[in-house]
Amino acid sequence: MLEIGKFDSDTDALKQRINTHDKFGTYDLNEWIFEHMMPKVGQQVLDLGCGTGKQSIPLAQIVGESGHVLSVDIWQKSLDGLMQTAQQVGVNQRINTVCSDLDELDANVYGQEFDRVLSSYSIYYIKKPRHVFETIYKLVKTGGVFFFCGPSRFNNLEIKQFHYGLRGEQVPSPDWSDTFIENIGLPTTQSLFKEVAEFRFENPLRFDSAEALYRYWSSYNLYDARLDSAFKVAAADYFKRNAIFTTIKRVIGVRAMK
Numbered sequence: 001m002l003e004i005g006k007f008d009s010d011t012d013a014l015k016q017r018i019n020t021h022d023k024f025g026t027y028d029l030n031e032w033i034f035e036h037m038m039p040k041v042g043q044q045v046l047d048l049g050c051g052t053g054k055q056s057i058p059l060a061q062i063v064g065e066s067g068h069v070l071s072v073d074i075w076q077k078s079l080d081g082l083m084q085t086a087q088q089v090g091v092n093q094r095i096n097t098v099c100s101d102l103d104e105l106d107a108n109v110y111g112q113e114f115d116r117v118l119s120s121y122s123i124y125y126i127k128k129p130r131h132v133f134e135t136i137y138k139l140v141k142t143g144g145v146f147f148f149c150g151p152s153r154f155n156n157l158e159i160k161q162f163h164y165g166l167r168g169e170q171v172p173s174p175d176w177s178d179t180f181i182e183n184i185g186l187p188t189t190q191s192l193f194k195e196v197a198e199f200r201f202e203n204p205l206r207f208d209s210a211e212a213l214y215r216y217w218s219s220y221n222l223y224d225a226r227l228d229s230a231f232k233v234a235a236a237d238y239f240k241r242n243a244i245f246t247t248i249k250r251v252i253g254v255r256a257m258k
């Protein structure tokens with residue numbers, strides 16, 4: 001199973017990755033998420049593994065004054081950052097946070113139901129999938145939606161090939177996080193929810209300099225300090241011959257209706 005690593009828990013690395021996706025990505029992941037999750041004014045939303053609020057903040061704007069967002073994350077520092085942004089944007093009255101491991105969600109979020117539950121790039125950190133999905137099922141109102149998304153098994157194949165190529169190796173078989181949505185999330189929701197649909201999204205990240213490529217790699221969980229100088233040299237060499245390095249974020253989303 002996937003252990004939470006520095007690059008997942010480090011608030012600064014997360015911010016850096018989000019900035020990279022915003023700057024170098026071709027499409028907007030949030031637009032795609034909201035299209036399938038369909039949040040509306042006045043709704044109660046639960047954002048699981050919310051991080052620094054990439055979805056919680058716009059969701060609070062979408063649900064408006066009559067709606068509410070409950071944002072859950074295992075890292076208090078990320079939740080503090082989220083509330084700071086919420087205050088700056090003027091939506092802090094519509095958001096509450098809960099610091100909890102998703103595996104213990106049932107002990108920390110109960111006695112309420114939500115119109116929408118989201119888990120963007122976080123559900124694969126759980127260690128007790130059946131238990132957590134059953135908890136989520138109970139938290140969704142009848143007629144409500146649970147949407148979760150994360151990487152597909154071919155996610156970022158291009159930068160992985162570049163990285164493993166430095167060691168003269170092939171890209172290894174996909175790990176727990178790269179297969180969780182397809183192998184575990186999808187069948188588990190199918191066994192619980194009334195209507196389940198799968199969606200795919202591809203977002204090419206186009207880097208225009210060796211420095212930009214290095215910054216992305218060093219904020220990503222592929223990073224290996226032992227390859228640091230080799231990566232810089234190979235990236236510089238690549239950009240002598242090419243103007244752009246493209247790696248593709250390949251995302252799978254599952255929408256489960258109760």
Ligand SMILES: C[S@@+](CC[C@H](N)C(=O)[O-])C[C@H]1O[C@@H](n2cnc3c(N)ncnc32)[C@H](O)[C@@H]1O
Pocket residue numbers: 004008009014018048049050051052053054055072073074075078100101102103119120121122125126
């Ligand atoms: C990659 S970030 C995703 C943040 C945001 N949802 C997004 O899409 O940008 C993953 C988040 O999941 C949180 N996380 C990881 N393991 C967790 C767990 N077991 N319980 C709750 N949150 C967890 C991390 O702290 C981090 O904020």
